[in-house]
Amino acid sequence: MRYHTHVVTSLCIGAAIASQTSLPFTISYTAGIIAGSLLPDIDEPKSYVGRRSLGxxxxxxxxxxHRGMTHSLFVWAVLALIIMLESPSVFASGLVLGYLLHILEDFLSVQGVPLFWPLQDKRYKIPLYRTGSRLETVLFYGSFSLLIYIASQYQLFHEWLRSLRSFFQQIW
Structure with missing residues (x-):
């Protein structure tokens, strides 16, 4: 899955989760989801995050x-535990969620992911799409449309704008 599709699909699911839970749809939460949705591809130098990783x-x-250790549920669980114990915050919640969603999104690709690495190298998958395919494009636009719908329906944009206003008030 391309980086922009990871970001939009993860934000869409993150918005759906925020609309049904007490997680606030704030700048911190969305920034965490975006960062988390990109982070697993640190194992690919040509990826969006890989090109910015300084080697x-x-x-x-x-x-x-590629799609090795960083795409493992075991590694995700360890990272999630460390992140949430060390700095429990809305950003951390978004980061952990975005990372998990990236793994699940790649699980739906024809390449699959090694969900149980290091215990097992086998790649698991439900092969729905190929990276760069028309179906991925449909997933991108469908997720984008659904994100707008969910955010509008549950007034998440208002919450996001309030958090943006608060952020700028704090720095000025």
Whole structure:
């Protein structure tokens, strides 16, 4: 899945979760989801995050390959535990959620993901789309439309704008 599709589909699901839970749809939450939805691809130097990693992506890819360790539920759980214990915040919640959603989105690709690495190298998948395919384009626009609908229906944009206003008031 391309980076922009990861971001939009993760924001769509994150908005749906925020609309049904006490998680606030704020700047911090959405920034966390965006960062988390990109982070697993630190194992690919040509990815959006990999090109900005100052060489770290090349090292990770050499050690574990693309869609290796960074796409494991085991590794996600360990990272989630550390992040939530060290800095429990709305941003951290979004980061952990975005990371998990990235793994689940790639699980739906024809390449699959090693969900149980390091216990197992097998790639699991429900092959619905191929990266860059027309179906991925449909997923992008469908998720974008659904994000707008959910955010409008549950007035999440108001909450987001309030948090943006509060952010700028704090820095000025």
């Amino acid at each position: 770290a992506a090349q090292k990770v890819k050499q050690a574990f390959g």
